[in-house]
Amino acid sequence: LVAPKAFEGQAIDGQVRRQLESLLKVELSFASRVADLNDGERRALVAASVEWLDKFVADFGKNMDPNQRLILQRGAQGHAVWGRQMGDNPRESIQRGVAQVVGATLPKDKVAAYRSECAKRDEFYRDVTIANLVERLDEKLILTAEQRGKITEALVENWDASLVPQVEVFMVRADALPGAVEMWIRPELSESQRRVLNRMNKLPQRVFFGNVEFGGEGEVIDDIDLNVQSPLAVDGPPK
């Protein structure tokens, strides 16, 4: 897929921005909930995050993979390309950006609460990915309970989120295994299982997804207004 020239220009960036704003809303809603922000703190965080997003969108647009750009423009909810190295996952970029803004904007106790919840969320996603990886293996290799335990342990110990795709892959690509984790799996298998593993389809790269869900319209939580002004603009400097 190659982006035709007709898609270049501001209209493209506008569509891309709308997709990214959805991701930002989700992350800001998360921050607001887990850090229990008051109204002023929320407005300050949102205003600073929107400012961060403005800069991010400008760079993102310039560096975007042309196929990724085309899919986003067409409003598709997901995009996966096999055989090519994708750029940074925009959701993760936005999460990192919001984390930076949180650190710079909120009181220490709220920052601590946010970071603690982020760590728990990351652990959950790690565990979900590993559990579904093991299940995918089990489908074809029929693992023993001991193998499941050892493979799970090995994947947890050697976890590298950049080597595995997002969890959404397990929803839409039923027959493929992320190839990068084979080194932790192979030692636990019998010879027959290894031969079956050799024949399994592999996903060598990460994939990019937008607001993936079960065929929905990409609707996200809507309790964050990105048009809010910073409390400093509204209320003036603190007295």
Add this chain to the structure above:
Amino acid sequence: MYWLLCKNTFRSLLAVMVIVGVVRGAEFVVVEEGFELSDAQFNQWVYGSNRAGIDADSEIAVAVQAVDRACQLTELQREKLLLAGRGDFARFGQRVDEMRAKYTDKMHDQNDIGRIHQEIQPLNVTYQAGLLGPSSLFDKVLRGMLAPEQLEKYNAEKETRNQARHDAKVRLFVASLERRCPLKDEQRSALVELLLAETRPPTRSSQFDHYVVLVQAARISDEKFKTILDAEQYRVFAKTLEQARAVEPHLKQQGVLP
């Protein structure tokens, strides 16, 4: 299944992926009179890769070893299962060869690409589902020859695996929900706990396992979710559950709903 989801007109990522996969996978040679489907592209459509064939001996060995671990087969039982498994793979191989002979290395009308793909697609579905599953000769022989205590052990082992798979799919469901509806850790845990308590594994494993969770989640009373989620979160969650209506008929047709 993929085209059925498209016909239901909700923008399924599954449909997007298939479209991308079909476009990418089918590197047709298009000449003036039509197109020629190569062996590599045929394999892509059947096996999801361009590798020719499957390692039947290894897949059968893995399956028989698993049954043996669960319920300690006699030598005769093992031989019977190996034979049955080889039969299943041979029959599938024959279907593949017939389709391959029909369509590869021949010129076809360009307008027939979609129709040919649809005709080949059932082979891919069969392959992805596994050739030694519930409708196979392997399974029939197994259930016919195991002693009652062996069958009990085998079924118990299967149930353990099914439950582990279901557990993973429930957590996947919650993880995918969180992409649109952020959760605190305590909410996440409570939602997983509720879904594990109120849903069951599919009747058989398939690529629709996470949809099975969705459909069952839609049957749980709203009030139970509202004790976990706030109003805004519930609004997003309810929207997700609406999709269950669209997929449920197909899952029933596939016979995967518990």
